[in-house]
Amino acid sequence: MAAPAIYGRPKFLTDAPFHYCPGCTHGIVHRLIAEVLGEKFEQDEVIGVAPVGCAVFAYNYFNCDMFEAAHGRAPAVATGIKRAQPDKIVFTYQGDGDLASIGMAETVHAAARGENITIIFINNGIYGMTGGQMAPTTLIGEKTSTSPFGRTAAANGNPIHVSEMLATLNGPSLIARVSVHDVKNVLNAKKLIAKAFQNQADGKGFSLIEVLSTCPTNWGKSPLEALQFVSERMIPEYPLGTLKEV
Amino acid sequence: MAAPAIYGRPKFLTDAPFHYCPGCTHGIVHRLIAEVLGEKFEQDEVIGVAPVGCAVFAYNYFNCDMFEAAHGRAPAVATGIKRAQPDKIVFTYQGDGDLASIGMAETVHAAARGENITIIFINNGIYGMTGGQMAPTTLIGEKTSTSPFGRTAAANGNPIHVSEMLATLNGPSLIARVSVHDVKNVLNAKKLIAKAFQNQADGKGFSLIEVLSTCPTNWGKSPLEALQFVSERMIPEYPLGTLKEV
Amino acid sequence: MNLQMIFAGFGGQGVLLMGQLIAYAGMLSGKEVSWMPAYGPEMRGGSANCSVVVSDEPVGSPKVEDADVVVAMNKPSMAAFEKSVVPGGLLIYNSSLIDDKPKRADIRAVPVPVSEISSELGSPKVANMVMLGAVAKLTGAFSAEELVDALRHKLGSAKEGMMQMNREAIDRGMAVAEG
Amino acid sequence: MNLQMIFAGFGGQGVLLMGQLIAYAGMLSGKEVSWMPAYGPEMRGGSANCSVVVSDEPVGSPKVEDADVVVAMNKPSMAAFEKSVVPGGLLIYNSSLIDDKPKRADIRAVPVPVSEISSELGSPKVANMVMLGAVAKLTGAFSAEELVDALRHKLGSAKEGMMQMNREAIDRGMAVAEG
Amino acid sequence: MGKIEFDADQCKGCGLCVAACPRKLIQLSAHINKKGYNAAYCTDIDKCTACAMCYQMCPDCVIRVERGTGA
Amino acid sequence: MGKIEFDADQCKGCGLCVAACPRKLIQLSAHINKKGYNAAYCTDIDKCTACAMCYQMCPDCVIRVERGTGA
Amino acid sequence: MNRQMMKGNEAIAEAAVQAGCRFFFGYPITPQNEIPEYMSRRLVEVGGQFVQAESEVAAINMVYGAAGTGARSMTSSSSPGISLKQEGISYIAGAELPCVIVNIVRGGPGLGSIQPAQSDYYQATRGGGHGDYRMPVYAPASVQEAVELTQRAFDVADKYRTPVMILGDGIIGQMMEPVTMPEYTAPAFDRSWAATGWKEGCGRERAVINSLYIQPDVLEKHVNKLARKYAAISENETMVEELYMDDAEYAVVAYGTTARIALTAVRRAREDGVKVGLIRPVTVWPFPEKAIEDAAGRVKGMLAVEMSLGQMIDDVRLAARDRCPVRFYGRTGGIVPGVREIHAAIHAMKEEL
Amino acid sequence: MNRQMMKGNEAIAEAAVQAGCRFFFGYPITPQNEIPEYMSRRLVEVGGQFVQAESEVAAINMVYGAAGTGARSMTSSSSPGISLKQEGISYIAGAELPCVIVNIVRGGPGLGSIQPAQSDYYQATRGGGHGDYRMPVYAPASVQEAVELTQRAFDVADKYRTPVMILGDGIIGQMMEPVTMPEYTAPAFDRSWAATGWKEGCGRERAVINSLYIQPDVLEKHVNKLARKYAAISENETMVEELYMDDAEYAVVAYGTTARIALTAVRRAREDGVKVGLIRPVTVWPFPEKAIEDAAGRVKGMLAVEMSLGQMIDDVRLAARDRCPVRFYGRTGGIVPGVREIHAAIHAMKEEL
Numbered sequence A, B: 001m002a003a004p005a006i007y008g009r010p011k012f013l014t015d016a017p018f019h020y021c022p023g024c025t026h027g028i029v030h031r032l033i034a035e036v037l038g039e040k041f042e043q044d045e046v047i048g049v050a051p052v053g054c055a056v057f058a059y060n061y062f063n064c065d066m067f068e069a070a071h072g073r074a075p076a077v078a079t080g081i082k083r084a085q086p087d088k089i090v091f092t093y094q095g096d097g098d099l100a101s102i103g104m105a106e107t108v109h110a111a112a113r114g115e116n117i118t119i120i121f122i123n124n125g126i127y128g129m130t131g132g133q134m135a136p137t138t139l140i141g142e143k144t145s146t147s148p149f150g151r152t153a154a155a156n157g158n159p160i161h162v163s164e165m166l167a168t169l170n171g172p173s174l175i176a177r178v179s180v181h182d183v184k185n186v187l188n189a190k191k192l193i194a195k196a197f198q199n200q201a202d203g204k205g206f207s208l209i210e211v212l213s214t215c216p217t218n219w220g221k222s223p224l225e226a227l228q229f230v231s232e233r234m235i236p237e238y239p240l241g242t243l244k245e246v
Numbered sequence C, D: 001m002n003l004q005m006i007f008a009g010f011g012g013q014g015v016l017l018m019g020q021l022i023a024y025a026g027m028l029s030g031k032e033v034s035w036m037p038a039y040g041p042e043m044r045g046g047s048a049n050c051s052v053v054v055s056d057e058p059v060g061s062p063k064v065e066d067a068d069v070v071v072a073m074n075k076p077s078m079a080a081f082e083k084s085v086v087p088g089g090l091l092i093y094n095s096s097l098i099d100d101k102p103k104r105a106d107i108r109a110v111p112v113p114v115s116e117i118s119s120e121l122g123s124p125k126v127a128n129m130v131m132l133g134a135v136a137k138l139t140g141a142f143s144a145e146e147l148v149d150a151l152r153h154k155l156g157s158a159k160e161g162m163m164q165m166n167r168e169a170i171d172r173g174m175a176v177a178e179g
Numbered sequence E, F: 001m002g003k004i005e006f007d008a009d010q011c012k013g014c015g016l017c018v019a020a021c022p023r024k025l026i027q028l029s030a031h032i033n034k035k036g037y038n039a040a041y042c043t044d045i046d047k048c049t050a051c052a053m054c055y056q057m058c059p060d061c062v063i064r065v066e067r068g069t070g071a
Numbered sequence G, H: 001m002n003r004q005m006m007k008g009n010e011a012i013a014e015a016a017v018q019a020g021c022r023f024f025f026g027y028p029i030t031p032q033n034e035i036p037e038y039m040s041r042r043l044v045e046v047g048g049q050f051v052q053a054e055s056e057v058a059a060i061n062m063v064y065g066a067a068g069t070g071a072r073s074m075t076s077s078s079s080p081g082i083s084l085k086q087e088g089i090s091y092i093a094g095a096e097l098p099c100v101i102v103n104i105v106r107g108g109p110g111l112g113s114i115q116p117a118q119s120d121y122y123q124a125t126r127g128g129g130h131g132d133y134r135m136p137v138y139a140p141a142s143v144q145e146a147v148e149l150t151q152r153a154f155d156v157a158d159k160y161r162t163p164v165m166i167l168g169d170g171i172i173g174q175m176m177e178p179v180t181m182p183e184y185t186a187p188a189f190d191r192s193w194a195a196t197g198w199k200e201g202c203g204r205e206r207a208v209i210n211s212l213y214i215q216p217d218v219l220e221k222h223v224n225k226l227a228r229k230y231a232a233i234s235e236n237e238t239m240v241e242e243l244y245m246d247d248a249e250y251a252v253v254a255y256g257t258t259a260r261i262a263l264t265a266v267r268r269a270r271e272d273g274v275k276v277g278l279i280r281p282v283t284v285w286p287f288p289e290k291a292i293e294d295a296a297g298r299v300k301g302m303l304a305v306e307m308s309l310g311q312m313i314d315d316v317r318l319a320a321r322d323r324c325p326v327r328f329y330g331r332t333g334g335i336v337p338g339v340r341e342i343h344a345a346i347h348a349m350k351e352e353l
């Protein structure tokens, strides 16, 4: 007789309710990470790094020792932690403004160093926290508060495909892009997140999982419309899949 | 009867003698740029940006209006210039520490914006100016003053292939790697530098020419040995060619 | 005159606009005015509030601590700002959404069922206009005309079509407050 | 004693080491000492110089402006530092490479053909050691033993094999300066 | 058979679970909860297969699903 | 026939031109120049084809080459 | 021009545009987001350029580039972002480029809070960057004044070839007040130093926009030239407002938002019969030393009020030269001191002194 | 321990290693390159970690990470690089992490020169970053002292959970002097606050290394806690050296390299019969206010000597409280003032006062 399967708030999450807007998929990704951590590691084996972005309060949610890093610098902070605590599993959780705009140098260099950390990269194509400014990953055509006429390559530059770019480097052991816009993809996202953490445990070096995520509030969409936007608009621009695996 | 061919100090160079060490190929690249500029543009059509690195005094050499940028920030400075003076040809001249280490974010973002500027990127695998520390492009195995036991991926991270990385972006119109270790390559380097500037004049957007260059002083080699090192050691790691052309 | 007011409610209830219209109306009638929103991430999607000062002399602090008038559009707002009313001051609250009674006895508390009224008017969105009418009446500081003027100023002629409904809502608010 | 010295020359001539050995020797004989290199990009590959102070009391400025002794290993150095010698001070210069004569009459200028001597010794690299011997003799501040001790201290036992040659060079320098 | 529970006070009424349920068992309540949202609930617990698809999509960990063993 | 000139004062004696000359016409002088370097010079100007390969490799723009028209 | 209600941030942006600013480089951060957002629309209308830079570091260096061509250029941020700009500001000061930098200060240190604060005073007035440089810093106390000082900032920047800072706080940035946009006409400035393309014989020197002077004696000359410029700015550009100071026995010294709250408190204290006045530095650098020194000779005590642990008080004490005691009242972390508190602090000063 | 000649930069690095520093994150810049270079070798020997960071910004944030685990961590740079670290330093102060930051100052502003300067005094002592924070700043005047102060810096950093700065200059960094490495044993410090991996019931709270306090009242409490810490540091950690001050009629105030040159000048002036002494702040923050104030009551005048346009002089004047006139002598741009100049300035002061 098999034990009953239980789906509930994972232990690697504290009791603090998320401050995210209704339907924001930041919450789904938090849960996935917490599940993976709980399945693989002891609580005291993990140290996390929160970004500056909507996930700034992530330190209230992940039930382990946590750092809050300066905007964009989480990979550098994680480097400092990992060097001092090489036996811990160290991860960062970062948005697209944080990781791909201000933190671009830190991201590329942590990847090139093959720093043995795991980065969960939330690509929602917007600056959620500060109220909807253009992100490096904002799609062409999208209106944001700093691309009020709709993003154009000429006026606002081209969306950056972070995973494709990092995949050219020696250093990363795993670079993959996933989505959480439906159950199938959520389950797949979990698999890749698990692999990323396992890679770290196995000493394989840098891994980054890019998660296409929603921002209903600043996209001006309902939570369901937002999921649809991911599948219909974001995935064509940011195709899912494993971009590098060593 | 054809006019006689004259090879001499190009007009786009001032009379100031270069401060570079004997045999340092920074000087060759300076001359190539000056030749190209002189062949294509009037003096008052060009504005250049010097980096922080051995080429910090480039403003003394290029005989046009010049800026000296903060370390790594030349692409941002060039962006400001180009936006304010869109009809001018704006270029930066940057080393590997400047462009690929501290300036990584500025480099990637200027490229992704498709900023209509030209970047000449001197990859000599070392911090020349500050006395021979490891650069992001230092080869595995090389001893530098901050990788005293020889660079290893584990201890010092992996060399970054800047051109390959930038070639994944939308935005750049031309990304190519050239070398100046012999006459044939010098002539080819000139061709690509010319194309990069022509692209800008044609409004095609961002172009970057990576030039494999020597640092006899900090490599601890004679100028000739240094050229040999480029052809035997650097080119295998950093293959020459056009990596992106639109 | 030195009228210090706080408007508070859910994000979608138009409390920031209410405050701005009062400030506009004050400006149009030659007063010194200021409007100051509370801001912060906790404001996003959640609650919203703003301070408005309408005064004969230059405004000191635009952030109201001791309010002559507090307008509470929902329960959490009343809970948060009841204490900010000066003794003898006015607390106007949306009794459609707030079933609790104010606790303080040293202030004048006026329930106005603005959500119900606006639903009656066929446009739940104008609850804030109903409330504005009530505020005008109860403070005696603005006429319906001044508020409509302010609205026209703020929204521009593009929204002229909505003026009728807004005017109606303001009038209903004034009437209810009177009653 | 308060001996302020400047050592100057081409980058490859070992002037920084000369200065360090004098400072070491001073330290070993219980003096207060300091050694300060000029640094900067213009130093790279080009010229090099350093200041050394050997004193009975704690050293004030380690950067020597008014030198009791200037040691010039090449022409540009003499041009640059002749003016830094205090009246009555000592200018020792490498006459193998410097054909000009010093201009000042109020100082004691001593030519020493150190490059030639070192070539004679079969090791052009020890020109600085020859000069060191001359400096020791002319200042009377150090003995050959002290310099050799300093050298041993500085280079460690690994280079013991070169000691013989260095010692010889120092002795030659002392002898020449004496003559 | 399984068991499904909603922590209604924590629900933000986003409706992602509603869309995720293959059996269309979830609705948003007409009443608002402490946080001011129309909380989701299961309309017919007996029909629930405990597939946990709602759980997978809930961004706020509101839903708890226990799958029995059929014993 | 061509003409080749060295600005000997600016030469740093790096020897890149020496290696570049296909006809092996360039040598470094035994004397040092103002800058302290052994300057390069052409050993036999008549043999020079004015191919400018030395020019292409000189990092200090020391060399000037004029190629006549053969007229 | 007609009066309209404007948010401080938007008013600053519009004032800049009307002053001829056509180049804005910025990065989002609360509570100043309305400035880049406004610029992203408005500069397109007027044919300027808005770039959302990849970071504050990039933004200030883009300003360096645009300003080096002589174009009126601007960036804005809030405390952590301004810290990131310090190297760039030092470069701009060193290269003597005119530009305007807005800091809408929030609570610190670190990520701190996003509420109004004045705890970047030291950074703004003492040079958070390296090296000997100064920068005029304007501290508006109302939206109208923010508009006027922004336009003056551009003029002063051009006149002296210096970066100029507008030092506001979350309140100045977020509040709405009636504003009348002034009729602005830019004075003529010599911009022959700018890098706009040069050719031999074009009538000016080749421009090199630069802060590197590798020879110490040359750098010292340059620094001394900067010092003379700073002396001239101190001489000519100091701004201060004094209210109720004619017969004052006590003085409150406060700037920006705090000053307007203090003013209400001062009025209240006057109603209680306390002869207290307000000295409001409008420029915090150059600091109105003379006004403070003069007043210090007349009053029984001064009270510095700040939204910080006490930073401006150093300047007050330096200027007061111990001629009267200087007391302090401050709130931090994003707490705005209330009228009541300041009023009480005035009374406390009166009791003590 | 035996005496050996060491370069200042290397001595600082070795002192750090002997104090238990195992984590160094840095980026090359003249004139401090010997520190990272030394660390790149030495830390490998002792089982530590050296990372050449991609930038100064990254380096200071790596320090934030390592320091947050309670490990003794360090970074070093020179002026422009230190400017880039300002946001990070503010974060470290806000998050109350112990670490040591070395600034081997060079001439500024901007790229400036690479020669010795003291023009980052304001930045170091007033917080070049944003927000209300302070940081103990040690200014060694010799290589031996650099060693001792570096080790003390680690202890003070741990004791108060604060970043601590070593403020040197190109001379301190580049010169060689005889050094005796002290026998160093680290005191025991409570590091239960550090993030080293936590589990429920492990006997401490879950660690959150953070400087964000979104509620202003909570941030204010935090800032007030920091303020109390700074008061305690001022109380306990101020260091000053006074020489020839017993009978002094004049005082020279100078720190670091300048102080040793000034000392020679003071001695020379004593030989001329001028009763002059030297006050040398060893900590420039906390500034030795009491020593200055006491002296100001006794002497006829003070002379602040700096390699800057005059920055420490603010602190001298604040401390002297107008009890005596304060004069200034300074050189900038990388020029090191000579004994003769300072000697002349002493005589000039004597003539005037």
Ligand SMILES: Cc1ncc(C[n+]2csc(CCOP(=O)(O)OP(=O)(O)O)c2C)c(N)n1
Pocket: A052, A053, A054, A055, A071, A094, A095, A096, A097, A098, A099, A122, A124, A126, A127, A128, A129, A130, A135, G027, G028, G029, G030, G056, G080, G081, G084
């Ligand atoms: C140095 C600095 N610059 C800017 C900010 C303001 N800021 C906070 S969050 C954020 C962007 C967040 O966007 P993203 O990383 O995409 O995360 P999201 O909110 O979308 O999850 C910015 C710019 C800051 N706190 N610090």
Ligand SMILES: Cc1ncc(C[n+]2csc(CCOP(=O)(O)OP(=O)(O)O)c2C)c(N)n1
Pocket: B052, B053, B054, B055, B071, B094, B095, B096, B097, B098, B099, B122, B124, B126, B127, B128, B129, B130, B135, H027, H028, H029, H030, H056, H080, H081, H084
């Ligand atoms: C902010 C800052 N950090 C560091 C430095 C010191 N610095 C000057 S040049 C240089 C590296 C130059 O290396 P590279 O860019 O490869 O140029 P190269 O000298 O090799 O041509 C560094 C780190 C500086 N001036 N400013």
Ligand code: SF4
Pocket: A019, A020, A021, A024, A025, A026, A054, A124, A128, A129, A214, A215, A216, A217, A218
């Ligand atoms: S603003 Fe956007 S990203 Fe941030 S919590 Fe809300 S929906 Fe999510």
Ligand code: SF4
Pocket: B019, B020, B021, B023, B024, B025, B026, B054, B124, B128, B129, B214, B215, B216, B217, B218
């Ligand atoms: S140090 Fe190296 S890169 Fe710099 S000038 Fe010398 S040889 Fe060239």
Ligand code: SF4
Pocket: E004, E020, E021, E022, E023, E024, E025, E026, E042, E047, E048, E049, E050, E051, E052, E053, E054, E055, E065
């Ligand atoms: S567990 Fe499955 S069937 Fe049950 S409510 Fe959730 S989604 Fe529907």
Ligand code: SF4
Pocket: A023, E006, E010, E011, E012, E013, E014, E015, E016, E017, E018, E039, E040, E057, E058, E059, E060, E061, E062, E063
């Ligand atoms: S997905 Fe979660 S938060 Fe959203 S409605 Fe369903 S239970 Fe509520």
Ligand code: SF4
Pocket: F004, F020, F021, F022, F023, F024, F025, F026, F042, F047, F048, F049, F050, F051, F052, F053, F054, F055, F065
């Ligand atoms: S031009 Fe050609 S042939 Fe003549 S010297 Fe130069 S390389 Fe030799």
Ligand code: SF4
Pocket: B023, F006, F010, F011, F012, F013, F014, F015, F016, F017, F018, F039, F040, F057, F058, F059, F060, F061, F062, F063
């Ligand atoms: S290549 Fe140029 S610098 Fe080098 S030796 Fe030849 S002429 Fe001289």
Ligand SMILES: [Mg+2]
Pocket: A053, A095, A096, A097, A122, A123, A124, A125, A126, A127, A128, A135
């Ligand atoms: Mg985002």
Ligand SMILES: [Mg+2]
Pocket: B053, B095, B096, B097, B122, B123, B124, B125, B126, B127, B128, B135
């Ligand atoms: Mg390089």
